[in-house]
Every structure is written in C-alpha cells, then in structure tokens.
Amino acid sequence: MKAVIHWFRRDLRVSDNVALSEAAKRAETVIPLFIFEDAFRTGPDVGAARLAFLLQSVESLRKNLAELGHTLIVRCGKSEEILPTFAKEVGAQCVFANKRYEPYTQRRDERITGALLKIGVGFEMFKDAVVWEEQEILNLSGKPYTVFTPYSKAWKVKAVPAPVGKIGPRKAVSGNYPSDALPASPDAVGYPLTQKIPAAGERAALELLRKFMAGPVYSYATNRNFPALDGGSNLSPHLRAGTIGIRTIIAELNKAKVKAVDANAVKSCETFLNELIWREFYAQVLHNFPHVTKGAFRPEYDKLQWSDNQEHFVAWCEGRTGYPIVDAAMRCLNATGTMHNRLRMIVAMFLTKDLLINWQWGERYFMKQLVDGDMAANNGGWQWSAGTGTDAAPYFRIFNPVSQAEKFDAGGKFVRQWIPELKDFPDDLVHQPWENPLLLAKSKYPSRIVLHEEQRGKCLAMFKAVKG
Template sequence: MQLIWLRSDLRQHDNTALAAAAERGPTVAVYLLSPQQWQEHDDAPCKIDFWLRNLHELSKSLGDLNMPLLIRTASHWDQAPAVLLELCRQLKIEAVHVNEEYGINESRRDAAVAKALQAEGITLHSYLDQLLFKPGSVLTRTGTYFQVFSQFRKVCYEHLHRSMPSLKQAPGKQSALNIASDPVPEAIEGFPTPGASLRALWPAGETEARRRLDTFADAQIDYYKSERDFPAKPGTSQLSAYLAAGVISPRQCLHAALQSNQGEFESGKVGAVTWINELLWREFYKHILVGYPRVSRHRAFRPETEALAWRDAPEDLAAWQEARTGLPIIDAAMRQLLETGWMHNRLRMVVAMFLTKNLLIDWHEGERFFMRHLIDGDLAANNGGWQWSASTGTDSAPYFRIFNPVSQSEKFDSEGLFIKHWLPELAGLNKKDVHNPASAGGLFGVADYPPPIVNLSTSRERALAAFKNLPSRSSQGESDE
C-alpha cells in the first residue's frame, strides 16, 4: 500500500506525488493538522479555513476514486515523524509520497520524517510539483543562485525552450479499500472561522480554480498587462489563494497561458507574456528561499540593511493596520485586506513602501501582519514582496525609489472608484480631492475621516537619510514616483 502525504497540494489533477503513488498500487491519502506550527508561521484564520474547505472538496473527489483521506494531528511538525510512522505501521505502508516544500522548517520536517521511515524500511519519495524548475537547476554561470530576476527569467526561458513541464495524469479509480475516510474538521481551535462574505469570495475546490483559470485565459489575459495595475478593474486572475494551497498547479497555469498565446511565452500576446512573467516571479522567490536560507529565518536578504534605524512607533503602526492613516489609497487597500483576505498586488507594494519608507517601520511588522490576514499568504512571495518594497531584498527597489501614495492613487485609481468602494465616507468627494482630502481645504476636512498621520515629503527625506547612513551605500541619484 502507498501513502500520499498531502500538504500544499490539495488537488487530484496534475498532482505529481499522487500520480506516482497511484501508479505503484493501492493508495491512501493523509493530511496532518498542525495548529501550533500554523500559529508559529502566522497563518491567517481565513487561510486555514480555505485549506479545510478545499480538503473537504478533495476528500469527496478522492472518495470517487476509492482513495480514503485520513486526517491526523501533529500539532507541531516535530511530531510529524512519529505520527506518520504509526500510521504506516497500522496500514502496512510500503512507501510514502510527497511533493517538495521549501523553507527551513519544511526541509527539516521532511528530513526527519524520511529518517524515521527509513529506519523501518519505508522510503519517502519526494517530487518536484509546486515549481516549474527544481531549485538548484536555474543557476548563474558560477553555479550560484540568481539574485536578479531578469537574469533568472532568461535562464528559465532557455529551460522552457528545451522542454516544457508536462501535466501529470490524474489517477484512475482503484479497487475499494476497507478503510473509511476521516471527516474534515469544520474549524480549528485558535483560528476563528471567517464571515460568510469572505468565504463566498473564495469558493473551494479544483472546479472553481479551473473555472477561474479558464475564464482568465479565455477572456482577460489579453488585457492583463494594461489592466493589472488598476485595483478597481478585474484585471488579475484571482488565482493566488488556489496556487498557494496547491488547488491548482503552476504547470496548469503555464499551459493555459501558452494555449491562449499559440504556445509562445516570449512573444505574441503581451498579456500572456506578462502573466507568465508573474508565474516566474513566484518561482524566483521560492528559489531564493532555498538558495539564501536566511530569508526563512526572518533575516534581511541584504545584511547591511539590518543596521537600519527603524522607528518604534506603535501608534503609527496601529493606524496603518487599522486603515486610519488619513491617506485614502492606503486605508482603502488595508480595508480590502481586512475584509476579503486579499489585496491587489500594486497596492501591496504601495502600502508596504508607505510603512517602511514614510513611517520608517520595520518591514517585519508588515510581513507578519500580511501573513496573519492573507488567504494567499505564502512565505516566499510575501517575504520577497516586503523586502523588495523595503529595499532590503533581492532585486529590490533602490532605496531612493519611494512610491508617493497620492500620485500612485491618482495614476491607478484616477476616478477614485476603488477608494470610494472601500471608504464610503469619502463618496461625496470629487475625483480630484478623493486622493488627498486634507488638501481640499475646509477647516475640518471630511467628517469621519482622519487627517494624514505623516507628511509625505518630510517622511520621505527621513527615509532617504536613514538609508544613506547605512554602511556600504553609495550615494545614488534620487527619484520619486
């Protein structure tokens, strides 16, 4: 008997480990609930709820194949070897199959499990699945991991020209086993169930993930480049939560994009090329996690930036977290996050730069807050994005490149539609004043809306000074967007 240990790969189709296990013989699936570990990783309640709902759907589809899904608890990953070993003994398992995960804790867990199983003569087979390229296979000429995305992408293109990752065959129906599936819990203590409106935005299951992918590839991908930066438009695929939980694979996404673009990934439709580029950014940050393990340890990618004199400003941090900074685009974006578990990607950069530059608050605070609220929270992507915005990371924004939230707002939400949706208290303002109510005059500004907590130009100068004081910084030119 074969065991597939499911983790961030909650799907039946194009699942490398599942296909490999089913090929070898009768297969049972197991999922480990690890609430203590999830707390340590700052996983959001809406994300845990999304996993459970997807597990419920997956249990039904595996049940149609006579493949039972068992649920076990290893509250901390330290307990995973003992829990899995006991299950293997009970079911007389010959081999365990997993799809590789990345990050220090994940790697240590899998190594410990492999060692425990090996002592009993059980092999742990692991497979490349959540990435297009195995970490360590896309390297510089000197054999190191890339630190600059454009160079990484170029080598990825060379790999894709040579061979395209193929989709894995879904397993067929197997003979019935005398093993009942376990019920998937509705909730986990410590992770409150989100409201119905948030859950309705993110229906669970492969059918929904595939529907989103097909709709995007058929109807929207052509406009992706021109519309993805406008938060009031439905310009993005809305697939990030499904990718993070492995309800859909990057291979399925790549194949759908190529199909919409006559098999091209470097030329043809600019929308498809741009979206494939985003899949490669996701890839890049996961490779960084493996090549530079310090980012898994909450360390800055650029060590010299750890000397930055961040401000200890709990009131400013709370205002940012609670969407009351007095800068409408920032507050609207934060409300979107708090109410939906998701934030538009352009706005993730804008609010991150505002926190780390204008408020000069440590990026770790923002990274942690995002993880605690994002339904698509992913260590590699979230850390990569925050370090990019804070100018502490790989391929990061130069420290003098500081987004001005008001001009970003005027550029990407020119009619104020996004702002007015999330900040109805500003609905009465015209499309010019809505970006910066404080500049509209009047003694008290807008009732129910706070004045800005910071002066954008003086706070920008403060950030520039803090970065210039770092060791090994050359004085480069300055720009403002």
C-alpha cells in the same frame, strides 16, 4: 509496491499532481492522507482566512477523491509522529509527498525521513509546486541568481513539462482506517473568520483559470495595474494551497497565446508568464538564502534604524493613516484576505518608507491576513518594497501614495468602495482629502498621520546612514 501513502500537503488536488500520479502508477493501493498539523492552529502566522481556505480545499479534495473511489484519511497532530504510526497501521512500504521549499518544512521532512527509515518505510518526494527548483536554474558560475531578469531569461530557455493528468479510479481496496474530524471552521480552533474569502477547491481553481484564459489574459499587461479592474488571475490562493498545478496553468497559457489576435495580446500572455516566474524566483531565493526569513537579504540593511512607532503601525493595519489609497487597500485586506499586487507594493512602501517601520512587521501582518500568504512570495515582496532584498527597488525609489493613486485609481473608484467617508469628495480630491480641510472634518475620515514629503527625507537619511 503494494501500499503507498500519498501525504497531501500543499497539493490539494487530484489532477496534475506529480507525487499522487507516481503513487497511482507504482502502487497497488494508494492511501490518501491529510494531516491537520498542530502548527496549523498554533503557528505564529496562522490566520483565519488562509485556514478557512485550507479547510474548504481539503473538503473539496475529499469529494474529488471519493468520486474516484478513494477515501481521504485525516489525522490531526504532528506529522513526525503520525506518519510512522500510520505507515505501520496500514502496512505501507513508502510515503510519497510533493516537495516543500520553506526552510522549516525541509528540516521537518529530514526528520520524517529518518523516523520512517527506522521502521523500514521509504519517503519519496517529488518536484511539483514549481517548474524549476532552486538548483535547476543557476548562473554561469553555478550560483543562484539574485536578479530577476537574467533568472527569467534562463528559466524560459528550458521546456516546461506537460501536466501529469488526473489519477484514475482506485485499483484496489485499501481498508477501512479511522479518520479524525477536521475542524468545521477556523472559529473552532480559535480563529474567528471575519473575512469573506474566495471559493476554494480544485474545481473553483480550474474554473478561474478557464475564465481568465478565455479573455482577461489578453489584456493582463495593462489591466493588472488597476485595482478597480480586477485584471489578475486571482489564482494565488490556489497556487498556495495547491488546488491547481503550475504545469496546468502554463499549458493553458500556451494554448491561449497561440490564439492571441495581436501583438498586445501576445505581450500580455508573456507578462503573465513573467509573474509565474517571479513566484519561482522567490521560491529559489528562499531556499538558497534562508537567512531572508530572519532579516534583510543584504545584511547591511539589518542595521537600519526603523522608527517602529506602534501607534502608526496600528493605524496602518486598521486603514486609518489618512492616505486613502493605503487605507482602502488595508481595509480590503482585512475584509477579504486579499489585496491587489499594486496595492501590496503601495502599502508596503508606505509602511517602510513613510512610516519608517520595519518591513518584518508588515510581512508578519500580511501572513496573518492573506488568504494566499506564502513565505517566499511575501518575503520577496516585502524585501523588494523595503529596498532590502535581492532584486529590490533601490532604496531611494519611494512611491508617492498620491501620485500612485491618481495613476492607478484615477477618479477613486477603488478607494470609494472601501472608504465610505470619502463619498462627498470630488474626483480630483479623493486621493488627497486634506486639500479641503472643512470637508475632511465633516467626513470623519482621519487626517494624515505623517507628511509624505517630510518622511521621504527621513527615509533617505535612514538608508544613507547604513550605506555610508
């Protein structure tokens, strides 16, 4: 082909990028395009942290492409309108892109295919963001899995393809096409950035991966549960923006596993792979059961009578529930756009099973705040915690916020970092400051807005009412 447009979406990188590599192989000229969609600033889930991460990732992509002699063209507007016009402008025969899995993007991509076909331009999409797509891992009856363990077993039987490498320098001159300016920051489009977000871009992602595989991966299985230890890879914002390829991560993990010195280190590597598989599990759930974006995976749970207490919801969002582990986690989210996995489970269980608030409220709040906010993983995590999802924790499994905190933040290092009001509390009371009412009154830290022991019973009754 003479000219192909590579449309960058959630694949903001030059290495291990399937569609980009194919374009580089098959076309004389590749024209790299990024569309700053109207929806990036008007969609219901837009959040400053994720937007900032996206803008910085695009900037870094621009530099990485320039080093290879390519000029990234940016257009702002609606992809459905921009792509046919741009394809005509540059004389492209085809648009290449990596596949997206959310139902709304798939509907949009179908419309784009039609619009491009009308003007004789092809639209080819490639599997890139996941190792195995929604129809590639099915059970013996040819149906999608709805439970993680058998899914992960089937996933592991298949050989993971190798990374596709970095594209080479530009082969032919692609012309001088005008480019729109990206907003300088989320503030410029009405989303003031108050969070301190992690470093964005492909280089930052590869550096995180290198550091993680050089050591922390070997103690991941234990350290990942303790918020104060930062035992995870922190790769989720990069996987979300596509500043790192999944095949690259798995190839590096396999290399690290070979170097593991004992059984625990091997187990840690396997635990890490399992988490990557959870990501694919939820991606296939979203695709195969798109109703999860609108309600419970198990429809009977759409009848749950949530309390939906607005004041309680605001207290949860702002980290003022009186439960230190919940409040510290929410304050951390609000300040950084990130939250540790264990804490996500704790705050999600607390919202749904202590405050009895609809999980969809929490799902929406997370999407607005999270730098890694991903429809599939977020929906899966919320439905799991609420007990309404595929592989859900059974509804009667209710985390006790105090015992969770004592187990995973013994001594309160994490909690103290985010709740200065608790600085004078001794270690044994830092997770239940109400046990010393005088000190609590002096500290200005809020009293509990609900009593866990009471709410637990109400929650069980709420679920039993729909389960019969």
